[in-house]
Amino acid sequence: MQKKEVVAMLLAGGQGSRLGILTKKLAKPAVPFGGKYRIIDFTLSNCANSGIDTVGVLTQYQPLTLNSYIGIGNPWDLDRHSGGVSVLPPYVKEHGGEWYKGTANAVYQNLDYISRYDPEYVLILSGDHIYKMDYSKMIDFHRRKGAKVTIAVIPVPWEETHRFGVMEVDDDNKIVEFQEKPKIAKSNLASMGVYVFNWKDLKKYLEADEADSKSSNDFGKNVIPAVLNDGEPIYAFPFEGYWKDVGTVDSLWEANMDLLKAEPDLKLNDSRWKIFSLNHSLPPQFVGPGSDVQGSLLADGSLVLGKVHHSVVFTGASVAEGAEVIDSILMPGVKVGKNAIVRKAIVAENTVIQEGAQIGVPARPGEKVEIINEAGITVIEDNVTVPAGMRIVQGTVLSVAEWPKFPEERIS
Amino acid sequence: MQKKEVVAMLLAGGQGSRLGILTKKLAKPAVPFGGKYRIIDFTLSNCANSGIDTVGVLTQYQPLTLNSYIGIGNPWDLDRHSGGVSVLPPYVKEHGGEWYKGTANAVYQNLDYISRYDPEYVLILSGDHIYKMDYSKMIDFHRRKGAKVTIAVIPVPWEETHRFGVMEVDDDNKIVEFQEKPKIAKSNLASMGVYVFNWKDLKKYLEADEADSKSSNDFGKNVIPAVLNDGEPIYAFPFEGYWKDVGTVDSLWEANMDLLKAEPDLKLNDSRWKIFSLNHSLPPQFVGPGSDVQGSLLADGSLVLGKVHHSVVFTGASVAEGAEVIDSILMPGVKVGKNAIVRKAIVAENTVIQEGAQIGVPARPGEKVEIINEAGITVIEDNVTVPAGMRIVQGTVLSVAEWPKFPEERIS
Amino acid sequence: MRNLFGVIDLADSTEGLGELTSHRALGAVPIGGRYRLIDFTLSNMVNAGIRNVGILLMDRFGPLLDHIKDGKEWDLDRQRDGMFLLVPPSEGETGYTTPGNIPNLQHNRMYLKKSRQDYALVCGSNVVANIDLKKAYQFHLEKKADVTLIYNRTCTLDENPPYTSVATDENGRVVDIALNPQQCTSCKILLNMYILSKDLLLNLVDHCNSRQKRDLFADGIMPRLNDLKIYGYEHEGYVGVVNSLRTYYKHSMELLEPKVWQELFFAHGQINTKVKHEAPVRYLEGSKVTNSLIATGCTIQGTVENSILFRGVHVGPGVVIKDSILMQKAELGAGVVLQNVILDKDVTISAGKKLTGDPSFPLVIEKLAKL
Amino acid sequence: MRNLFGVIDLADSTEGLGELTSHRALGAVPIGGRYRLIDFTLSNMVNAGIRNVGILLMDRFGPLLDHIKDGKEWDLDRQRDGMFLLVPPSEGETGYTTPGNIPNLQHNRMYLKKSRQDYALVCGSNVVANIDLKKAYQFHLEKKADVTLIYNRTCTLDENPPYTSVATDENGRVVDIALNPQQCTSCKILLNMYILSKDLLLNLVDHCNSRQKRDLFADGIMPRLNDLKIYGYEHEGYVGVVNSLRTYYKHSMELLEPKVWQELFFAHGQINTKVKHEAPVRYLEGSKVTNSLIATGCTIQGTVENSILFRGVHVGPGVVIKDSILMQKAELGAGVVLQNVILDKDVTISAGKKLTGDPSFPLVIEKLAKL
Secondary structure (H helix, E strand, O other): OOOEEEEEEEEEEOOOOOHHHOOOOOHHHOEEEEEEEHHHHHHHHHHOOOOEEEEEEEEOOOOHHHHHHHOHHHHHHOOOOOOOOEEEEEEEEEEEEOOOOOOOHHHHHHHHHHOOOOOOEEEEEEEEEEEEOHHHHHHHHHHHHOOEEEEEEEEEEEEHHHHHHEEEEEOOOOEEEEEEEEOOOOOOOOEEEEEEHHHHHHHHHHEEEEEOOOOOOOOOHHHHHHHHHHHOOOEEEOOOOEEEEOOOOHHHHHHHHHHHOOOOOOOOOOOOOOOOOOOOOOOOOOEOOEEEOEEEEOOOEEEOOOEOOOOOEEEOEOOOOEEEEEEEOOOOOOOEEEOOOOEEEEEOOOOOEEEOOEEEOOOOOOOOOOOOOOOOOOEEOOOEEEEEEEEOOOOOEOOOOHHHHHHHEEEO | OOOOEEEEEOOOOOOOHHHHHHHHHOOHHHOOEEEEEEEEHHHHOOOOOOOOEEEEEEOOOOOHHHHHHHHHOOOOOOOOOOOOOEEEEEOOOOEEEEEOOHHHHHHHHHHHHHHHHOOOEEEEEEEEEEEEOOHHHHHHHHHHHOOOOOEEEEEEOOHHHHHHHEEOOOOOEEEEEEOOOOOOOOOOEEEEEEEEEEHHHHHHHHHHHHOOOOOOOOHHHHHHHHHHHHHEEEEEOOOOOOOOOEEOHHHHHHHHHHHOOOOOOOOOOOOOOOOOOOOOOOOOEOOOOEEEEEEEEEEOOEEEOOEEEEEEOHHHHHHHEEEEEEEEEEEOOOOOOOEEEEEEEEEEOOOOOOOOEEEOOOOOOOOOOOOOOOOOOOEOOOOOOOOOEEEEEOEEEHHHHHHHHHHHHHHH | OEEEEEEEOOOOOOOOOOOHHHOOOOHOOOEEEEEEOHHHHHHHHHHOOEEEEEOOOOOHHHHHHHHOOOOHHHHOOOOOEEEEEOOOHHHHHHHOOOOOOOHHHHHHHHHHHHOEEEEOOOOOOEEEEOOOOOHHHHHHOOOOOOEEEEEEOOOOOHHHHOOEEEEOOOOEEEEEEEEOOOOOOOOOOEEEEEEEEEHHHHHHHHHHHOOOOHHHHHEEEEHHHOOEEEEEEEEOOEEEEEEOOHHHHHHHHHHHHHHHHHHHHHHHOOOOOOOOOOOOOEEEOOEEEEEEOOOOOOHHHOOEEOEOOOOOOEEEOOEEEEEEEEEOOOOOOOOEEEEEEEEEEOOOOOOOOOOOOOEEEEEEOOOOOOO | OEEEEEEEOOOOOOOOOOOOOOOHHHHHHHEOEEEEHHHHHHHHHOOOOOOOOEOOOOOOHHHHHHHHOOOHHOOOOOOOOOOEOOOOOOOOHHHOOOOHHHHHHHHHHHHHHOOOOOOEEEEEEEOOHHHHHHHHHHHHHHHHOOEEEEEEEEOOHOOOOOEEEEEEEEOOOOEEEEEOOOOOOOOOEEEEEEEEEEHHHHHHHHHHHHOOOOOOHHHHHHHHOOOOOOEEEEOOOOOOOOOOOOHHHHHHHHOOOOHHHHHHHHOOOOOOOOOOOOEEEEEEOOOOOEEEEOOOOOEEOOOOEEOOOOOEEEEEOOOEEEEOEEEOOEEEOOOOOOOOOOOOOOOOOOOEEEOOOOOEEEEOOOOEEEE
C-alpha cells in the first residue's frame, strides 16, 4: 500500500436527531443543502480542494444512503487506485458488533485502516458543517509550529460559548487552556471539530483512551485534555470565513437562506474552490412563461411555472402554474402543484404538494394545532403526498404517521 | 436509481475454516489462487464477462481485506456510475449487529439494496469456487423455461454426492426432487450454489423464510425446498466445464496443480473470457541466468534465479540462486533464500524462507512430528520468517505460534 | 443489446454552421445549455445497452476530446469494450481532411474486426433526439434485414435541406433513396443512423476503399438498394437534425417547449454530459426570467426571455436578453440588449451594446470575441 | 509538489527508430515487456505528486491515445487537474507535422495559463529512468533558479548521439550548453527535462512564436544562458535515452541486469502502464529460459536466452530465441531461430525460419508482418 502524507478521517455517523423527521431515514451528513448539495459535500470538497486523496468516512446511523451517495467517490476525485474514499461502518465481528462509543472510539476502531497508509498526519473532520477551508494550510501550520495536535478555531458570540469546546491561546496561538462546553468561558475561540494529529501520537493517545474504562472516548472531552495534561504543544489554527453547524431545523433553514443574500458570505460559484456533488444528469432548469423568480437559488432539472421568492429549489423539483413558494426550501424531486402555497417551509425529498394545498399558513382563530417550531418553520416529511387543498399551519412538523388523525379539519 | 435487468448477490462471507491458517486473516474468497488471482476473481470476472454490472458482495468474516481488495471494482469493470460493486457487510443498527444467520438471511438483510435497482432477476452466487461460466446464458434459459428458480448443476462422482445438494430432473431439466446432502442420492447432479430467481418471488420466499423461526435461513436447506413444496417450476441448468470448490488445503493445492497440466481443463489465457484481477504495477518476471523453470506458472514481478518445477509462483515472489521449489505454491511476495528447498508446500503471502531452510522434507527416522495433512502438503503461514537452515517436515502445518517450541531440533 | 456496437462518425459536414464549427467538429457544438451535440447520440447508445462505441475522429477534434475524455460520464471507461477514439490516417497516407468516412473506417479496420459484437450501429453526431435504439435493433433482427435505416417523418422538409429521404413499401422495406432531392414525396427523412452486421460493414468498407470511394452510405449502401434487404425503421418522437446555423437555432429554441424538454431529457433514459460542478443558479431581486433554459453557474439580475443560457453567464441589472443563445461564460456589460443572437463561448459584450439578429438569420459572435 | 505541473512533448524526433515509429509517436514505442516509453516519464511525474499533466500530441498519436486513454492507470482521471491531451493546431493554421513544439504550445496557451500550478516540468517522452522529481523541484526552489535542467553523467557519449551537454560551475549553475557537439568535455548530458515557472514558460513561448522560432529549448532557453539563472540538477541513477534503434536495443538489453531492473521498477515508486489482464506465464516441460524478461500471457516450451518477451508470445517446442525482443503476440512457427532480432507487434514467423541480426544493428521486423 502506498504511503500517504495525510489521511483524513471524516466522522459522519451523526444521527442529527435535532433535525427531527429530516433525519429519520438519513444520517445528518446526507441531508440536502444549498440547492444541489448534501451537507457532507462541503467537507469532501474541502478534502478534494486541499489535495487530500485518502479519506475514511466513519458512518453508523443509516449508513446505506451515505454509502450509496458517496459510491466510488468520483465527484470528489476520490475514485483513486491508491487511497480514495472508504466508507467505514462499525465492523461486526464473529460475536456481534456495536456502534462506535464516541468520536475517539470510532477512529480507534479504524486504526488498521490508517496504518495501511502509514501517514505523517491524520486529519480528523466532521461531516456536519458548512464551510470552505484549505486543510493543507492547516497542516503546513501544524508542521511549522511543531505541534502535537492542531485544532481549527473560530470566534463565536460569547453567549454561545457554552455549546462549544473553547480555548485560551497565547500570542503564538499555543493553547493554554481548553474548556469543553464551559458555563463561564475564558475565550470565545471555539473548536470547529477539525484536528490535525501526528499519526504516531494519535495512535498512542487513542490506545490509552481506549484502555481507560472511565473515558467517554470523545476527542473534545477526553483525548485533547489528555494531550494537554501531558504538557504537549497544542496549537489553535485560526479560521476566517463562513462556518455553520446545521444541526437544527432553524439553523438548516437559516443557512440555506444565507445563500440568498445579494452578497452571500459563502460563495458557491467560486471556480477555485468548487463544491463537488453527485451529479444527476438532468437538463438545465426551465423557467416557464408567466413565472416569477426572485432572490432564489434553483438547481438543474427544476421546472418553475409559478412564483418562487426567496427560496431554494433543489434538483428536479417543480413548481406548477399559479403556485407560490416563499422563504422555503424544496428538496430534490419535490413537486408543488397548481395554485398551492408553500411559505417558510422545508419540504423533504420527493414529496408531492397537490393542487391548492397550503403549507405554512397562519392558524385560523381558535384553530388547535401543535406548534413544534417556534421560529414558525413548517417541515414536511420526504416521499409523502400532501393532498389537494390540505392546510398545514406554520410551525408544525408533519410526519405521515400523523396524517390520518386530522386530514379532514385541515382541508379548507 | 436506474432499473437493472439483473442484480447479482455474491456470498463472500465464508470463513473457510478448513483452509486453516490460510484463512486466519482472510475470508476464503480472498485466498490467492493461480499465480495472480484471488478466488473471488473468478466469480467477479464471470459477472464482468456475462455483462452483469450490478453486484452486491456480502461479506462478514474479515471483511476489510476483501473490501480493500475489491475497492471501487475497476478491474472487473464494476466502477460504474449506475450499479457497480457494493460491499455489503452485516449492518450494525442502533442496538447492535450480528452476523448473517445463513445464506438466505444474508440476502434477506440486503433486500433494500436489491430493491433500489428493481431488477427482473436476481442471481445468487458464491465467491468460493473456481470456474468460468456465462451467467447470461443461464438467465436466458431461466426466461425461456418460465422458471421460478433455476439452479446451475454439474455432475459429480456418485461417491461425493453426500457433500452436495443433488437434484433429480425430468427430460425437460425440470427438477423433480431435491436432496440436500443425501446419504443415498437419487442423482449425481449437484447444485453449484448458483441460483437465478425472479426478483418478486425471491422477495416473497425470503420474507416467508425469515418469518419462520425454525428455518436455518439457508438457500439449499430451506428456500429451495419451500419453492419446490409449493409445486412451483424449478429448473436445473446443466453446466459443462471445470468447476472446483477449493475449500480445503488439499483441494486448493490440487486446483493450483491442475493449472500446470500441458492442456489444463481451466484455461486462464482465453482472450474471450479473461479473468480480471487487481493489478499491482509490477515489471515482467525476470528469469535469471542459471535458472531452471519447468511445468510452472509465474506471475509479474517474480524473480527466479534457482530451480522451479511444477509450481505456481505468485506476483512478486522470488527464488534465489541454488534454491529448489517443487510441487509448491509460493503466494504473493514470498521470498525463498539461497539453497533453500520447498517441496509440496503452500507458502502464504510475504513469508520469507531463509537461506538453506528445508520445507516439506521427509521426517528423519524416529523424528517425532505432528502430521496434520495426510496428503503430505506442508503449509506455512503468511508474513513469517522461516529461519536459515530450519527443517519443516512434510505434512505439518506451521503457524508462527508453534515456532518457539521446536526450532532447535528442526534446524539440521 | 450486448450484440450491438456503435460507430459515431464525426466527419459530418460542417458547412453552414459558420463560426460555430470553425474550431470544433460538429459533434462538439454546444447545445441546450450544458450539452454538446454528440451527447444525444452517445447517451442514446448507452441507454440502449451499447457498451462498445468507436468514434471516428476528423479534424478539429480537440474540444471533443476534452469533452468526452475516455467516456467516463457515459460509463464507457471500461477494461472490456468501452469507448475507442479512432484516429484517422496521418496526412501522408490518404490526406487528413479529405471528406468521407471510408479512409478512416479502413484505417481502423482492426477495431471493427476485433469488436466482439456482431452488429454495428453507424451514425453521425448531429441528431438531437431521445431514441429507443433497442427497438430499432429488435426491428432489424425481426426483419432479418441487411441494413436498417432509421428515419423520422416530417412535413417541413423545405426547412431542412440537405436531407436524404426514403420511400418504403408496406413491409417497411426501402424501395427508394434520394440524396438531397428538391422534391420529396415520402416525408421520411433519414437520421444518418443505420444498423448492419459487422461482416457487411467490413465488406462494404473494403469494397468502397478498394474502389477509391469515400462515403459508406452514398457509395456503399445506396447503390445496393435492390441487392441488399434494406429496411426503414421509424422513430416517432421529436428529432432535430442540426446541419446549418438556421437548424441549430431552430432546434435550440424548440427545447423551450416543455413537451420537447420533457421528451428529450427523460423519455428513454437520461442524456449524460461532462460534469462541471457549477453552483445552482442565483436569481437576485429584480430578475425577470420567462420561458428560458438556464444552466447552473449563472447569476441573473436582468431580463431573460425565450433564451438559453449556458453555464456561468452573469446577467447584470438592466441587461435584456431575448430569443438568444448565450454559451458558457458570456460576459455582458451593463445595459446590454441582445435579440436573436448566438454568443459562442467566452464572449465579452461591453456595456450599452445592442445586438439584434433575425430569427431566420441569428447573429453569431465567435468564441472569445470581445465587442 | 502541488505547485508543479507537467508538460510532455511528444514531438521528439523519431529519426533513427525506423519501422518502430512508422505508425507511432516515440512515446508509444513498446519497451521492457509491457511498457511504452512514455510510461516512465508519466509515472515519474505521478510518483512525485504531480497531478496535472498536459501531453502535447503530434502526428501518429493513435496508439498513444489508445495506451494512455484519460490517464486512469496513473490516477490522472480527475475532475480537477488530471491529464490533458493537447491537440496541435490543424493543418490549415501552421502545418500539422512541422517540427518544433512552439506551435503546439502556443495553440494550447490557455491550458498552460489556466493550470493552477506556478511551476512547469517540461520534458520529452523517451527517457527510461526512475527519477525522484521531487528532489529536482526542491533544488529548483532552493537555487531560486529560472530554469533547472536535469542531467545525467555518462562517459559513453560517443554511443549516444545526438545529445545536448552542459557545463556547470561549482554552484551548479549552467555556464555552457552544447547541442550535438562532436566533442564533449563535461560528460553531463541533458535528459530533455527542465523546470521553470509558468510565467517564464508563457513568456518564452510567446517570444519564440512571435519570432517564428520553433523550439522552446533551442530557441527560447539556450540563447538566454547569460541572462536567465539556469541551473543543472544531476539525476544519479540509471538513465536510458532512446533516440535510435541502437539505443533502443541497448537500453532494452540493460533491463536484463538485475540491478537495473530493480532500480527502474522499484526505486522511487512503481512504473504504471495499461493493464491487460493476461494470465501468468506458463512454462511447460522442456522450457529453457535464462536471463530473460517474460511478460504475462506468454507460454514457453522452447529456449529463450537474454531476451525480452512481451505479452502473449507463444514459444513452441524447438524454438530458440537469443538476444532478441519480441513484442506482443508474436507468432512463431516450429523450429524458428531468432538472434539479435526485434519483432514489432503481431508479427508471424513461419516454421523453420532463422533470422539473425547484429548486436549493433538488430534486425527489425515491422508490425503485422508475416514472414
